[in-house]
Amino acid sequence: MFDTALTLSDLMFLIQGAGMTLAVTFFAVTGGTLLGLVFGVIRAHVSVWVALPLIFVLDVFRSVPLLIQLVLANAFQAIAGLNMPPFATSSIVLALYTSAYCTEIVRGAIDAVPTVTRRAARSLGLTWGQDMTYVVFPIALRVALPSWIGLTLGVMKDSALVLWLGLIELLRAGQILVTRLQEPMFILIVVGAIYFLMSFPIARLGGRLEKRFREND
Amino acid sequence: MIEVREVHKSFGALAVLKGVNLNVEKGEVVSVIGSSGSGKSTLLTCINGLEQINSGSILVDGVEVHARTTDLNKLRRKIGIVFQQFNAFPHLTALENVMLAPRKVLGMTKAEAEAIAVTQLSHVGLADKLSIYPGKLSGGQQQRMAIARALAMSPAYMLFDEVTSALDPQLVGEVLDTLKLLANDGTTMICVTHEMSFARDVSDRVAFFHQGVLAEIAPPDQFFNAPQHPRTKEFLSNVR
Amino acid sequence: MFSYTFQWRQAFQKLPLLLDGALVTLQIALLSMAMGIAFAVILAVSRNSRSWWAHAPATAWVEVSRNTPALFQIYMAHFGLGSFGIYLSPYVALLVGITFNNAGYLAETFRGALRAIPATQLRAARSLGMPSIQAFRLIILPQMFRIAFLPTTNQMVWAILMTSLGVTVGMNTDLAGITQDINVRSFRTFEIFAIAAVIYYLIAKAVTLGARLLAARLFRY
Numbered sequence: 284m285f286d287t288a289l290t291l292s293d294l295m296f297l298i299q300g301a302g303m304t305l306a307v308t309f310f311a312v313t314g315g316t317l318l319g320l321v322f323g324v325i326r327a328h329v330s331v332w333v334a335l336p337l338i339f340v341l342d343v344f345r346s347v348p349l350l351i352q353l354v355l356a357n358a359f360q361a362i363a364g365l366n367m368p369p370f371a372t373s374s375i376v377l378a379l380y381t382s383a384y385c386t387e388i389v390r391g392a393i394d395a396v397p398t399v400t401r402r403a404a405r406s407l408g409l410t411w412g413q414d415m416t417y418v419v420f421p422i423a424l425r426v427a428l429p430s431w432i433g434l435t436l437g438v439m440k441d442s443a444l445v446l447w448l449g450l451i452e453l454l455r456a457g458q459i460l461v462t463r464l465q466e467p468m469f470i471l472i473v474v475g476a477i478y479f480l481m482s483f484p485i486a487r488l489g490g491r492l493e494k495r496f497r498e499n500d
Numbered sequence: 501m502i503e504v505r506e507v508h509k510s511f512g513a514l515a516v517l518k519g520v521n522l523n524v525e526k527g528e529v530v531s532v533i534g535s536s537g538s539g540k541s542t543l544l545t546c547i548n549g550l551e552q553i554n555s556g557s558i559l560v561d562g563v564e565v566h567a568r569t570t571d572l573n574k575l576r577r578k579i580g581i582v583f584q585q586f587n588a589f590p591h592l593t594a595l596e597n598v599m600l601a602p603r604k605v606l607g608m609t610k611a612e613a614e615a616i617a618v619t620q621l622s623h624v625g626l627a628d629k630l631s632i633y634p635g636k637l638s639g640g641q642q643q644r645m646a647i648a649r650a651l652a653m654s655p656a657y658m659l660f661d662e663v664t665s666a667l668d669p670q671l672v673g674e675v676l677d678t679l680k681l682l683a684n685d686g687t688t689m690i691c692v693t694h695e696m697s698f699a700r701d702v703s704d705r706v707a708f709f710h711q712g713v714l715a716e717i718a719p720p721d722q723f724f725n726a727p728q729h730p731r732t733k734e735f736l737s738n739v740r
Numbered sequence: 741m742f743s744y745t746f747q748w749r750q751a752f753q754k755l756p757l758l759l760d761g762a763l764v765t766l767q768i769a770l771l772s773m774a775m776g777i778a779f780a781v782i783l784a785v786s787r788n789s790r791s792w793w794a795h796a797p798a799t800a801w802v803e804v805s806r807n808t809p810a811l812f813q814i815y816m817a818h819f820g821l822g823s824f825g826i827y828l829s830p831y832v833a834l835l836v837g838i839t840f841n842n843a844g845y846l847a848e849t850f851r852g853a854l855r856a857i858p859a860t861q862l863r864a865a866r867s868l869g870m871p872s873i874q875a876f877r878l879i880i881l882p883q884m885f886r887i888a889f890l891p892t893t894n895q896m897v898w899a900i901l902m903t904s905l906g907v908t909v910g911m912n913t914d915l916a917g918i919t920q921d922i923n924v925r926s927f928r929t930f931e932i933f934a935i936a937a938v939i940y941y942l943i944a945k946a947v948t949l950g951a952r953l954l955a956a957r958l959f960r961y
Contacts, residue, residue: 346897346944347937348904350916355937358930362744440809447908454812461819468823471816475808482807548867576869587864590961591882601868604878633961646864653868 288464289473300456301477307452308439310374315381315438316431322382323389324415344383350444352376357448373445381438388430392423425496432489436482453477501525502547502657502690507556509542516542518712519556526656529689530717531699534709535735540692541584543709544659547690548579560657577605580650581659584666586642588634594621595630598649606653613652620648624678640671644678651682658682660691696739700724708732751931754922761918762939768906768914769899769947772835776842776899777892781881783847784854798847805844810902813837818909830911838902845895846888853887854880886959893951897944904940915939 322341326334344352356376360367396419404418405411446455457474461467502524509517516539524530532540545551547558549565549572558565563575589597598617602608608616621627624644634642643663650658660679664672676698683689683702693699699706700720707717708729716729727733786798805813814837817828828836857880865875885892904916911917919936923929 343937343941346901346941348901348916348940350904350907351919351933351937351940355930355933358933362930364743436807440807440812443809443811444905454809454815458815458819466823467819468816468821471812471820475804475812475816478808478812479804483803486807545863550863550867573869573871576867579867581867583860583864585858585860587858587860589861589864589879591886591959592961600878601870604874605869635961649868 287466287469289460289466289470293460293464294473296460297453297456297473297477300451300453301481303450303452303456304439304442304454305481307370307373307377307442307445307450308435311377311381311438311442312435314374314378315385318378318382319385319389322386323393326386326390327393341383341386344380349376349380349441350447352380353444353448369445369448369450373442373448373450377438377442377445380441381434384434384437385431388427388434389423391430392427393419395426396422429489429493429496432485432492436486436489439481440478501559501561502688503557503559504543504547505557505559507543507546507558508554509539509546509551510554515712517546517553520712520714522707522714522717524657524688524690526688527686528704529683529687529691529702530705530707531703531720532690532692532707532709532714533694533696533699533735538709539712540709541661544581544661544690544692547659548576548581573605577653578656579659580653580655580657581661582643582646582650582663584662586634586639586646586666588637588642588645590634593631593633594626594637594645597634597645598652601649602652616652617648620652621645623651623681624648625674638671639667640674643667643671643675647675647678647682656688658687658689660689660693662692662694664693664695694739696724696736708735710735746931747928748931750926751928751935754932755935757918757922758915758936758939761913761915762943764914765900765903765916765940766943768831768835768838768903769896772838772842772899772903773892773896775835775839776846776895779839779843780846780850783843784850785876787847787851788854801840802844802847805841806848810837810841811905811908813840814905814909830906830909830917831913833909834903834906834911834914837905838899841902842895842899845898846892849888849891849895850884853884856887857883889951889955889959893948896947896951900940900943900947 322337325337331338353373353376357369357372360372400418400422401414404414409417443452443454446452446458451459453474457470460470464470502522504520504522507517507520508515520539520543522530522543532543534540542551546553547560547565549570553566560575560579563570565572565575589600592600595614595617598620599610599613602613602616603610618627618630621630624647626641626644626648629637629641629645634645637645647663663679664675667675672695676695679689679691679698680702691699691703703720705717706720706723707714708723708727708731709715710729710731716723716727716732718728723732724736727736783798783801786794787802789795789798814834817836817840818830818833821828861879861883862872862875865879866872870878903914906914907916907920912921915936919932922932926932
């Protein structure tokens with residue numbers, strides 16, 4: 284059959300890399316979602332002019348290549364003498380990057396809740412907090428969930444860039460094996476397959492959710 | 501001449517046309533009436549080959565529409581059709597909508613096509629809307645533009661598929677007036693319609709479509725005053 | 741805390757070099773978009789085809805491009821093809837990788853846009869005697885591009901951001917590559933990358949603005 288020098292321990296090495304990918308993604312998405320929720324609620328309730336500084340900063344995160352952001356942040360923490368490990372730097376940068384997109388999702392979802400619905404809630408005597416918790420949040424969640432799943436998968440794929448700071452995530456692990464075994468196509472296909480397996484089923488789930496929510500409306 | 505012979509057509513298990521026969525002579529205006537979903541519209545889209553048929557045959561000037569060797573694109577040049585939904589091309593102005601097919605299908609020069617388009621649009625009363633996009637036109641205006649678009653190909657036959665059904669009531673009149681104009685010009689027309697007064701005033705013959713067949717076909721006087729088929733009587737008493 | 745002295749003047753002297761790189765960045769982005777759009781139209785139509793031979797490869801392309809990192813796709817072009825004795829220069833590998841990615845994402849965008857165009861438009865065009873290819877080109881495509889214009893603009897911004905990945909396969913003529921080149925010689929990492937970031941930001945904004953002006957000209961209906 285197919286002849287390869289790839290051993291089981293090499294495969295484990297790739298799996299470990301995938302673990303690193305997932306770990307960075309986890310911190311980035313958790314942090315980014317929390318920040319995105321805060322920023323998104325602010326964006327939905329404050330006039331554009333008041334939110335302008337926030338809008339500008341988040342727009343910068345979406346308009347500058349992630350690779351440049353990572354290098355800049357790493358250089359900055361070195362200059363500031365923070366001595367942060369690459370993992371922390373990477374997670375923070377990716378979290379801010381995630382928050383920029385998440386903010387738009389949250390704002391869009393809140394805006395999708397009809398004003399009349401919110402007026403109705405408030406005229407029943409619900410406080411702003413109760414209105415947000417019991418009315419706005421459940422409705423907005425349905426709107427936001429498919430996009431949020433897409434964002435999470437996007438961040439997982441973009442997290443490959445942290446290899447530039449020396450983290451051995453999935454793609455870097457693959458590259459190391461390529462250098463050692465000189466079987467670039469085969470090893471990259473294995474790497475790609477692992478990414479695909481981590482992404483595709485969840486992407487399908489997101490697509491199905493979106494379709495179902497749309498049909499229910 | 502359009503000859504429809506024993507045409508059968510079904511969508512899956514649903515039989516829509518069950519042996520339709522109809523001959524339309526040059527210069528004749530035939531109105532087809534009948535309840536919704538009885539297959540009237542399908543008949544029209546079969547005549548210009550947009551739909552396949554299961555059996556039977558349709559001949560237009562002696563050419564069999566569904567024969568493998570027939571060049572449908574060529575045949576369709578002489579069969580104009582106007583649909584219930586106006587189907588204006590939204591990215592083109594009224595003038596461009598009408599000019600497009602003469603230029604691209606008939607290979608006319610821009611000047612030739614424009615001259616024809618201006619004539620046809622004026623004919624349907626849209627001379628002042630040439631550079632307007634369909635999105636800015638009313639339903640009635642869009643439908644008249646669609647008629648001009650079909651006429652610009654100088655078709656030998658015109659098929660009208662419930663062209664007033666999607667219009668607001670106050671806009672129906674202007675489109676029917678355009679159709680009457682065409683009928684008076686001697687255009688050969690098959691009109692699927694729900695407008696009884698139009699069918700009575702304009703048609704040479706009126707056909708009643710019922711359960712996939714033409715149950716009755718007669719000149720309007722006889723059709724409306726002395727219908728033969730019991731279903732025709734029932735239908736007419738319901739719409740009056 | 742900050743024992744570091746920023747040396748902006750030294751970094752700004754490199755601005756002409758960086759702007760040259762910005763042109764290469766823009767060039768790759770535009771080329772990858774032009775080719776990506778062309779492939780995406782074919783992919784979108786193929787995915788709607790009933791023929792397995794048209795449908796399956798198109799689906800594979802779209803799913804792989806959307807479910808693996810862009811950087812992985814560039815690695816495939818640069819390292820992976822080496823297994824077949826094909827060695828692409830960083831420039832070509834970058835272009836191939838981004839084009840592959842653009843095409844996959846745009847194919848889905850276009851497919852959605854095609855679905856939004858009523859089927860009756862095609863019928864109307866066909867009944868005027870247009871052959872199907874002509875009807876597609878003159879009636880369907882213009883409407884598809886209009887519906888898909890905003891997402892396509894977003895993809896263009898993505899394409900610009902993705903060009904920066906070239907540096908990881910040794911690209912040294914685009915903005916990121918030149919920035920990195922200067923960096924390894926001067927070690928003024930923060931200053932030089934900060935300037936590069938500003939340039940990327942301005943390119944992205946210029947493209948967005950340009951697209952908006954273009955849309956106003958193209959779509960008057």
